[in-house]
Each structure stands twice: as C-alpha cells, then as structure tokens.
Amino acid sequence: MTLDSIKSTSYFKERYPQFFSDELIEFYCLDGWADLLDAGFALIAELDYHFKLIQVKEKLGGLRIYCKGDPESKEICNWMMSKSYEICSECSSRDGVKTEGDYLVTLCKVCREKEE
Numbered sequence: 001m002t003l004d005s006i007k008s009t010s011y012f013k014e015r016y017p018q019f020f021s022d023e024l025i026e027f028y029c030l031d032g033w034a035d036l037l038d039a040g041f042a043l044i045a046e047l048d049y050h051f052k053l054i055q056v057k058e059k060l061g062g063l064r065i066y067c068k069g070d071p072e073s074k075e076i077c078n079w080m081m082s083k084s085y086e087i088c089s090e091c092s093s094r095d096g097v098k099t100e101g102d103y104l105v106t107l108c109k110v111c112r113e114k115e116e
C-alpha cells in the first residue's frame with residue numbers, strides 16, 4: 001500500500017455519509033486497516049443495512065467498531081474486527097502479522113523490525 005492510497009476520515013465521511021450522525025463519538029482508523037474498513041462499509045452500503053457509527057478505534061491491538069443498526073451490519077463489523085488481527089495496522093501487509101508488546105499492537109514482520 002502506498003502513502004497515496006491511505007484513506008482518511010474525510011474519505012469515509014464522503015463515501016459513506018449515511019453511516020455518520022451526531023451520535024459519533026470518535027472515528028480513528030489506523031492506516032493499515034483503512035482498506036479493511038472500506039471493504040466492510042462497502043458491503044453494508046451495498047446491502048443497504050441500517051447502520052450508524054458510534055465509535056471506531058483501536059484497542060488491545062485490534063480494530064473496534066461500536067455501532068447501531070441491523071444485526072447483519074453488526075456481523076460485518078465483527079468480521080472486520082476479527083480480521084484486523086491478521087492485517088498489519090501500519091502497512092496492511094499480512095506477512096508474519098502478530099499482536100504483541102506492552103501496548104498490544106498488530107504489526108507485520110517488517111514493521112515490527114522497524115519498531116525495534
């Protein structure tokens with residue numbers, strides 16, 4: 001993934017305005033998970049489920065999504081959250097991804113070596 005393709009909060013707000021409301025507390029997605037979030041949101045949008053974001057953040061090395069909506073949309077969120085542990089939170093590589101450290105972070109082999 002190149003720097004140019006990294007998706008910002010404004011990207012998501014423009015692409016999925018129907019998911020945003022004044023109930024949103026926080027929207028924070030690490031760069032490596034932006035494509036994952038985009039894939040899940042695209043599916044929810046395509047299937048036209050009722051879905052409103054409350055909070056998107058990182059916790060204990062994983063993506064967390066709190067939302068209101070149809071049960072099917074929550075299942076897609078659960079899928080994104082469990083998938084985040086297989087994807088590097090910095091560069092979105094799936095190569096040798098582990099969740100570890102004092103502050104649990106999910107990184108690929110290359111990014112882990114950079115941090116050391």
Ligand SMILES: [Zn+2]
Nearest residue numbers: 088091108111
């Ligand atoms: Zn990485």
